[in-house]
Amino acid sequence: MRVSVWDTYVPREDGKVMHFDILVPDKMIDTDIIFEYGKKYLNTKLFGTGVLTSSECRFCHIQSAPPQVVNSISEKGYHIIEMENCS
Incomplete structure (x- = not known):
């Protein structure tokens, strides 16, 4: 499966900046849906x-997805890769 990678930087209330990627099927182009996935992820943070x-x-960019990402996308429509200041 090929996925689109959406590079995301969101400020935290403590001044740090979260950096994470939202991965979705490469055919998905509806930014409203992609942003909703990101908001759903942010709502899991304490x-x-x-x-x-x-x-x-x-x-x-677009890249090939490993099996764990494919499984995650099959289950919920997207996958998050945490990069910096996500916990």
Whole structure:
């Protein structure tokens, strides 16, 4: 499966910036849905975060997905890769 990678930077209330990628099927182009996936992920955090808009989340590239990502996308429609300040 090929996936689109959306590079995302969201400020936290403590001043740090979260960096994570939202991975979706490469055919998905509806940014409203992609941003909703990011917001759903942010709602799982115990600390406060800023908003997620097109300013914080941008298409980066397309790549092949490993099996664990394919499984996650099959289950919930997206996969998150945490990069920095996500916990």
